[in-house]
Amino acid sequence: MDEIAIGEVVRRSGVPASTLRYYEERGLIASTGRRGLTRVFPASVLGQLALIAVCRNVGFSLDEIARMLARDVSNLDRAMLSGKADELDAMITRMTVMRDRLRHAAACPAPSHAECPAFQRMLREAGPGA
Amino acid sequence: MDEIAIGEVVRRSGVPASTLRYYEERGLIASTGRRGLTRVFPASVLGQLALIAVCRNVGFSLDEIARMLARDVSNLDRAMLSGKADELDAMITRMTVMRDRLRHAAACPAPSHAECPAFQRMLREAGPGA
């Protein structure tokens, strides 16, 4: 019993059928065939969907994910993984700075943000062209 | 000399003219009038564009920004600010966890990710429906 129909995949993964069909079309998952008209997937599709969700969460595009899965499902490209970890790291740094500045701006005693030095710094650092 | 034509705003802010017109239409910035056909903006628009860039950076939508600017340009809604800081905080936490897991997966000595406990945990934690 390692084959499950699309309806069951929906029930067990929470991913809508339209998305499953879309993912199949995009080459992220593969059905093993049909039972009547109905798509049948290998049970392993559930793990793959989990993996896809993780990847989407950390900012991979569907194309990137498809490329990764195309190679070897259980042996993802390690360089790609650590590259994405680096990207995340950079983003975390930027966001942390922003969070602190926002926090300050929210608590700043200056009568208006225009007079707050930290707020000014935020504008300069994150302005357009940055 | 506190009025600048759109071309100069483009030069000094790096924001394309099409975007400036779009922002004006959406109510994020306002021109003071025309010189011939050409839009003229108050010099303060440069600071506003910087602010808009900051806000976009931390995830405000144009609608949110427009609403904030509509109240009082130099006295942004502090509750909104700290609310966004909280959102950022949560996102930073999630991303940090992910980064560590990715880092591990990239360095993991297990022959395939399928056999790596940390990788499994990542799948469970960030799977669909999470």
Place this chain on the structure above:
DNA sequence: GTCCTACTTCAAGTCGACTTGAGGTCAAGT
């Protein structure tokens, strides 16, 4: 007076990741 350049408007196109809708098929239950 005419040519260039920087501007204008308005409608439509783009991108990613899906969703929605119309119209059709198949297996099972009554």
Place this chain on the structure above:
DNA sequence: ACTTGACCTCAAGTCGACTTGAAGTAGGAC
């Protein structure tokens, strides 16, 4: 026999934030 419900395909729509393109114009240099 007929209805129900789960599934199918394919085309088109959605959302946010812009960009692109066509067709037109005002102002300044020569």
